[in-house]
Amino acid sequence: MPKYSQPQDDALYLEPADLQGSLGLALKVDRVLFHERTQYQDLHILQCGPLGRVLLLDGIIQTTEMDEAGYHEMLVHVPLLTHPAPSRVLIIGGGDGGTLREVLKHPTVQRVDMCEIDGGVVEAAKRYFPGLATGFSDPRLNLTIGDGVAFVREAAQPYDAILIDSSDPDGPAEGLFGQAFYQSVKKALAPGGVGAALAESYYLYQDLIRDTFAVLEGIFPYACYYTAQVPTYNSGLIGFALMTTSAYPLSPPDPMRVHELIPLRYYTEAAHRAAFALPRPALELLPPRIAQMQENIFATGRGGLAGLADL
Ligand code: SAM
Numbered sequence: 066m067p068k069y070s071q072p073q074d075d076a077l078y079l080e081p082a083d084l085q086g087s088l089g090l091a092l093k094v095d096r097v098l099f100h101e102r103t104q105y106q107d108l109h110i111l112q113c114g115p116l117g118r119v120l121l122l123d124g125i126i127q128t129t130e131m132d133e134a135g136y137h138e139m140l141v142h143v144p145l146l147t148h149p150a151p152s153r154v155l156i157i158g159g160g161d162g163g164t165l166r167e168v169l170k171h172p173t174v175q176r177v178d179m180c181e182i183d184g185g186v187v188e189a190a191k192r193y194f195p196g197l198a199t200g201f202s203d204p205r206l207n208l209t210i211g212d213g214v215a216f217v218r219e220a221a222q223p224y225d226a227i228l229i230d231s232s233d234p235d236g237p238a239e240g241l242f243g244q245a246f247y248q249s250v251k252k253a254l255a256p257g258g259v260g261a262a263l264a265e266s267y268y269l270y271q272d273l274i275r276d277t278f279a280v281l282e283g284i285f286p287y288a289c290y291y292t293a294q295v296p297t298y299n300s301g302l303i304g305f306a307l308m309t310t311s312a313y314p315l316s317p318p319d320p321m322r323v324h325e326l327i328p329l330r331y332y333t334e335a336a337h338r339a340a341f342a343l344p345r346p347a348l349e350l351l352p353p354r355i356a357q358m359q360e361n362i363f364a365t366g367r368g369g370l371a372g373l374a375d376l
Pocket of ligand 1: 122126127128136157158159160161180181182183211212213214230231232233236237238239240241263
């Protein structure tokens, strides 16, 4: 677990740096609103000027009110709009409530199972992040406080979509990355089901992304990497893995369904499509078949996305 100094009122807070300590983020803290050492992690809620409230877990920025929409809207709407009509959805992690809020916007969603390991995060979110925690009182929600690894492995009924909104791959979230876990995700998906998971920044986690997609390519017919801009995540961007059991992952979203999701603060149909158009440092981390598929996304003469089906 990276070392960090406790955040203080009216002081700069330095998040543990990545890239062997050479690149890190600094936050100007107005006030430490809340601090609790939970059973699993060190939890801080900070007030930070234009960033609004900030959730730290083990010193790492999880969510800020200023830019959380970029992360939550892309983690949720890209996979759910790739599925024709998602009804049963599973969220692993996501204790701040942002992912749940976005899932509940989809009119086809009848039931949401959510498994978050740390009840302390959910309670802190309800108290300090009212704009994120709106979904915890929704009757469609079935919340379990427990380990997501076991929950997916023992899933009784299949899901149309499984969303992995975890913290970084160490500490309690370590088991949410890797072959065994992704195999259990595949097993828990219904035919035509889709999955999406935190897959980190291609500037900071090259080995993890390379290993993840090498594993995913052996488990799912389609697994693609896509990104979103989140200024308060180190390197300013975050990556996701979209996994599908059959649905073609790069089909353009249905504008009518997008319209049903308002209010949206980040997601657009163009941002959805562009999120799969990757620069070389990212493409080079992906298995050749996936890299070629994503490199050809806007290939002329193939009708953009639709033409990729014949690859
Ligand atoms: N957006 C954030 C990021 O990219 O780092 C993630 C935010 S969300 C708060 C992460 C949640 O995953 C935390 O609430 C954490 O407690 C939860 N979590 C970590 N390991 C878990 C596990 N094994 N099972 C279920 N939830 C887990």
